[in-house]
Amino acid sequence: MPSLPDNPSLPSALRGRKVVLVNHSDTLGEGAVATFRLMQALRREGVDARMVVYTKRSAEANVSYQGSRLMRGIRYCLELLQILSHSGFSDNNIFAVSTGSFAINVHTHPWVKEADIVCVNWINRGLMNLKGIRRLHKMGKKIVWTLHDMWPFTGVCHNAGACDYYTDSCGNCVFLKGGGHPGDLSHKLWKRKMALYTDIPITFVASSRWLEIKARNSSLMRNKPVMTIPSPIPVDQYYTSPGSHIDTLLTVTKPNLILMGATWLDAPGKGLEYAIEALNHIFDNYPEIASETAVYLFGQMHNPETLDNLRMSHRWLGRINEPKILRYLYSSAKVVLSTSLLENIPAPVIEGMASGAIPVVFGDPHREDTVRHLATGYIARTRDSLDIVKGILWALQTDISREELHEYVRDNFSSQIVARRYIDLFSNLLDPSHPTT
Numbered sequence: 001m002p003s004l005p006d007n008p009s010l011p012s013a014l015r016g017r018k019v020v021l022v023n024h025s026d027t028l029g030e031g032a033v034a035t036f037r038l039m040q041a042l043r044r045e046g047v048d049a050r051m052v053v054y055t056k057r058s059a060e061a062n063v064s065y066q067g068s069r070l071m072r073g074i075r076y077c078l079e080l081l082q083i084l085s086h087s088g089f090s091d092n093n094i095f096a097v098s099t100g101s102f103a104i105n106v107h108t109h110p111w112v113k114e115a116d117i118v119c120v121n122w123i124n125r126g127l128m129n130l131k132g133i134r135r136l137h138k139m140g141k142k143i144v145w146t147l148h149d150m151w152p153f154t155g156v157c158h159n160a161g162a163c164d165y166y167t168d169s170c171g172n173c174v175f176l177k178g179g180g181h182p183g184d185l186s187h188k189l190w191k192r193k194m195a196l197y198t199d200i201p202i203t204f205v206a207s208s209r210w211l212e213i214k215a216r217n218s219s220l221m222r223n224k225p226v227m228t229i230p231s232p233i234p235v236d237q238y239y240t241s242p243g244s245h246i247d248t249l250l251t252v253t254k255p256n257l258i259l260m261g262a263t264w265l266d267a268p269g270k271g272l273e274y275a276i277e278a279l280n281h282i283f284d285n286y287p288e289i290a291s292e293t294a295v296y297l298f299g300q301m302h303n304p305e306t307l308d309n310l311r312m313s314h315r316w317l318g319r320i321n322e323p324k325i326l327r328y329l330y331s332s333a334k335v336v337l338s339t340s341l342l343e344n345i346p347a348p349v350i351e352g353m354a355s356g357a358i359p360v361v362f363g364d365p366h367r368e369d370t371v372r373h374l375a376t377g378y379i380a381r382t383r384d385s386l387d388i389v390k391g392i393l394w395a396l397q398t399d400i401s402r403e404e405l406h407e408y409v410r411d412n413f414s415s416q417i418v419a420r421r422y423i424d425l426f427s428n429l430l431d432p433s434h435p436t437t
Helices: 030-045 070-087 109-116 128-139 185-201 207-215 270-285 287-291 304-309 323-332 348-356 365-370 385-397 402-413 417-428
Strands: 020-026 050-053 063-065 117-120 142-146 202-206 226-228 256-264 293-302 314-316 335-340 358-365 378-381
Touching: 020 030, 020 109, 030 050, 030 348, 050 109, 050 202, 063 128, 117 365, 128 142, 128 358, 142 417, 185 323, 185 358, 202 207, 207 226, 207 365, 256 323, 256 348, 270 287, 270 304, 270 385, 287 293, 293 323, 323 348, 335 348, 348 358, 348 402, 358 385, 378 385, 402 417
Parallel strands: 020 050, 020 117, 050 063, 117 142, 142 202, 202 226, 256 293, 256 335, 293 314, 335 358, 358 378
Antiparallel strands: none
């Protein structure tokens, strides 16, 4: 096991203590990448942090998985079957909800047994459930739950969208068959979560101010400790100009590159249709700008033919596994675009900013903790494709320094800054007399 650096500034409350971060995967999905980066950042600060996952894809020695491959597969399929049975055997919303009913819990893992703090992250799709969290408490673990979407404070859904039943007691779930009913699966899960949160102390950490406000408005977390700590960005891995990095990578031939990326580009709530509508409007009404602009999209798609509707010059790159290619694209882009409707500012937006690309996103003033309107980017009115057009045109014509954006990310989202905030939180949980910043 790699040794930890000796950090004299590490609070005494954390010296000799162990932290385990739990997430479905170490590299698959934005929550996984954020958790993996946090583990690495904590270790660089001298914290004995490791990660337990359901699906391990990296060769990192400080990541371990729980359960056999066969058992994980069986439990994963059982949960999907349960969801299908409650959705009329329609797969339209099969990935919009989770139950955790058949999950593998981590309390038997040796790293978890040794841990003083367990930081739960995105645990759905077979890893951990509410019973497992209760077991951690009975073992004497301090529990932190980092929120990457809305599932911890809804009945079953990851993103409630326009539904506000999570502010009451769920039920009548739009993601279930026939719109659910008052005592449906979402209400049953809501009651279990309410019982869990009432019985045991959990500190909730939202990865954005927007998500914190959603959590505080929910019936489940209205009176619970919720704070915001952003996901860490290894800012020094990103550069603001392609420079010599261009030699072995794909090239960009037009002066204006708009970059858009996600794990699943056309997943519900990603708002791809608004991006296409906005880009087509620019193509039809601003031909001079369109002729100098290309759109590159990366990420998996359920229906790639959707992009046939995009008239502006574009290229879909699929899922990109090579970090060098992503860094080159970010450093070549003038604009990094997200029309996500239902979640935090996606990681590709902040990574693009670290490379000097100007973000154009949907949102509201609560997202100003990430993008400052007309200062570090453009926040368009949600579901308003014409406002996205205004944002793109503004970003293509503005002269914000790429280095300025890079330093903005360093000052607010760098791995070291985020790790120190978690260190303060962990120290305070282990020793309440420890002052937090």
